[in-house]
Amino acid sequence: MTPVLEVRNLSTHFMTRRGVLKAVDDVSFTVGQREIVGLVGESGSGKSITGFSILGLVDPPGRVVNGQILFNGGDLLKMSPTAMRTIRGKRIAMIFQDPMMTLNPVLSVGTQMIETVQAHDRVSRAEARARSRDALGLVGIPSPEERLDSYPHQFSGGMRQRVAIAIALLHRPDLIIADEPTTALDVTIQSQILFEIKRLAAEFGMALIWISHDLGVVAALADRIMVMYAGRIVEAGxxxxxxxxxRHPYTSGLLSAVPAAVPRGEPLRPIPGFAPSPLSRPSGCAFRDRCARATDICATEPMLEIAAGREFRCFHPHLWSAA
Amino acid sequence: MTIPLVEAVEVSRRFSRKLDYAEKIANLFGAGLEEKTVHAVDGVDLAVYPGEVVGLVGESGCGKSTLGRIMAGIMPPSDGEVRWQGKSLTALQGDEKRAMRLSAQMIFQDPMSTLNPRKRVIDLIGEAPKVHGIVKGRKVRDYVASLTERVGLDASYLDRYPHQFSGGQRQRIGIARALAVKPKLLVCDESVAALDVSIQAQILNLFMDLKREFGLTYLFISHDLGVVKHICDRVVVMYLGRVVESATPDELFDNPKHPYTQALIRELPSVTDRRRVFTPIKGEIPSPLHPPPGCHFHPRCPKAFDRCRVERPVLKKNGPGHISACHLNDLSVTETKNATAETAI
Incomplete structure (x- = not known):
């Protein structure tokens, strides 16, 4: 089965006055059909820019400087803006963290949804409205017919995120990229959204890239996980x-830093130090200054190792008895 | 019996939007417009004892931040009374009042909006102790340097501005500023919510070290049950302005009594306990403008029965140090089963 998305050696750099900021640096991964992939990392690790790069949403001074993004076999980076527009929102949709920023506050939800339908399909307004209504119903919004005439501010945060998901679903895309979509929501509402998205992805056979800093959410939702650090994927599987x-010390560091990893009341085990500034990353492994396992060899670039369905970039990976 | 360091007694806080002129004129013609009132905190009792770490959890709009501000003495309650070491805040005068104000300090979620961007670290931290005579003018620099080092910031940063720091470092500045006036109580309002997990762990460790070193008491406000479970001695759960349950963390997680607490714990995503199915509770958090009658949680509660729709449940003892406000407490085990079975049909 061919993957929906194949990213090869993607590098997205920002040409700033203070130098070249390598937000995404030589990132490769694939997303299979119907697969849910979690992309995790701390702030500044480049996970959002990876998502933006796929959809061609990187603004200057940022630029995709290298790589290929193969979507159903065609390279998105080589496409004309017109061709890209037939894919964006139609075959690949995106859900953002804050729907208040992505929904137009002065247009009713219905108007925005009808626009989205008619941007890609030549259908009548009545039919576009019917499709919008069905999409709202699908994501669990009560009385969708009336809600089409509501404005974004009349929805609660959780309901606005449902609207954003409904818009993403309008064209039954092959792939949805969701960037921290539940980070701003309360636990019980987050749980409702995760429940709906999991159901819908299975129902329509969509692939999903779920970008999050919350390992717990990804653990509950995704099939596969990719861990990013300083612009690179350091571990995936x-x-x-x-x-x-x-296998990677950064992944194990993240896992032992959560409060649940130690008995109650005992000191937590944070990763020492800070993530390096993206403008001045050290050569070799970017994690080595914070890593207990680092040796001199870490000053050179660790190659990607692939073993038993697991990929990692480390000279001194953790060994497990089963491996 | 020890006296609580700070105690809220039957505290309520309402926010109303007054009618503007156009609306008042419309009312003269019989429009019948009324003031909109939000009941942010609705008759809450909460005592925090010296040396305790009390966690206050709940979802957005449940009134936890408002209650925190009231207990820190920076916002007066609409009804009820806040007592500091047994004395009503309204009765405190002069020096006593100033001492109380200094003893209760707050640490906020976003230090960027609580640190003056045009002041240097030395002034941000050093101004209050200088004004209040805790340290003499010439010694301010040494004093601030010792504080910043204590919270894990290099003393060479004293002449920098807030924007030159990362989020975790800014939070450390906020903590040093609170410590500078030698407080007894720290009210932490979502103080680690905006931080990455490894930085969050560093700050939480710092809080626990400071507690031991300075004998601090904490009121720790958070929506993150995982964090609260780890550092608190007692957890108080709020829903729409009211306390619904309070217990030690172990008791609360092992034996939650209120259906809302049960849902919160069940739906908490966790790395260690990987759950692949979601069984979310239905419905939205109701607007605090028009809270539902009876138990505020009844429209979303899978176990709600007739009484929940009319009568507000009171907090009752479930065991040592464990209280909850739920009508199910009054039913025997068999009755509980029947009531649940009825709603299931």
């Missing part, structure tokens, strides 16, 4: 494998 037996 099946969720259960990566979280139970992490």
């Amino acid at each position: 099946q969720v259960d494998g990566v979280l139970s037996e992490p």
Whole structure:
């Protein structure tokens, strides 16, 4: 089965006055059909820019400087803006963290949804409205017919995020990229959204890239997980494998820093130090200054190792008895 | 019996939007417009004892931040009374009042909006102790340097501005500023919510070290049950302005009594306990403008029965140090089963 998306050696750099900021640096991964992939990392790790790069949403001074993004076999980076427009919102949709920023506050939700339908399909307004109504119903918004005439501010945060998901679903895309979509929501509302998205992805056979800093959410939702640090994917594999037996010291560091990892009241085990500034990353492994396992060899670039369905970039990976 | 360091007694806080002129004129013609009132905190009792770490959890709009501000003494309650070491805040005068104000300090979620961007670290931290005579003018620099080092910031940063720091470092500045006036109580309002997990762990460790070193008491406000479970001695759960349950963390997680607490714990995503199915509770958090009658949680509660729709449940003891406000407490085990079975049909 061919993957929906194949990203090869993607690099997105920002040409700033203070130098070249390598937000995404030589990132490669694939997303299979119907697969849910979690992309995790701390702020500044480049996970959002990876998502933006796929959809061609990187603004100057940022630029995709290298790589290929193959979507159903065609390279998105080589496409004309017109061709890209037939894919963006139609075959690949995006859900952002804050729907208040992405929904137009002066247009009713219905108007915005009808516009989205008619941007890609030549259908009558009545039919576009019917499709919008169905999409709202699908994501669990009560009385969708009346809600089409509501404005974004008349929805609660959780309901606005449902609207954003409904818009993403309008064209039954092959791939949805969701950038921290539940970060701003309360626990019970987050749980409702995760429940709906999991159901819908299975129902329509969509692939999903779920960008999040919350390992717990990704653990519950995704099939596969990719961990980013300083613009690179440092580890990737099946969720259960990566979280139970992490190979990269950064992944294991993240896992032991959560409060649940130590008995109640005992000191937590944070990763020492700070993430390096993206303008002045050290050569070799960017994590080595914070890593207990680092040696001199870490000053050179670790190659990507692939073993038993697991990928990681490390000279001194954790060894597990099963491996 | 020890006296609580700070105690809220039957505290309520309402926010109303007054009618503007156009609306008042419209009312003269019989429009019948009324003031909109939000009941942010609705008759809450909460005592925090010296040396305790009390966690206050709940979802957005449940009134936890408002209650925190009231207990820190920076916002007066609409009804009820706040007592500081047994004395009503309204009765405190002069020096006593000033001492109380200094003893209760707050640390906020976003230090960027609480640190003056045009002041240097030395002034941000040093101004209050200088004004209040805790340290003499010439010694301010040394004093601030010792504080910043204590919270894990290099003393060479004293002449920098807030924007030159990362989020975690800014939070450390906020903590040093609170410590500078030698407080007894720290009210932390979502103080680690905006931080990445490894930085969050560093700050939480710092809080626990400071507690031991300075004998601090914490009121720790957070929506993150995982964090609260780890550092608190007692957890208080709020829903729409009211306390619904309070217990030690172990008791609360092992034996939650209120259906809302049960849902919160069940739906908490966790790395260690990987759950692949979601069983979310239905419905939205109701607007605090028009809270539902009876138990505020009844429209979303899977176990609600007739009494929940009319009568407000009171907090009752479930065990040592464990209280909850739910009508299910009054039913025997068999009755509970029947009531649940009825709603299931």
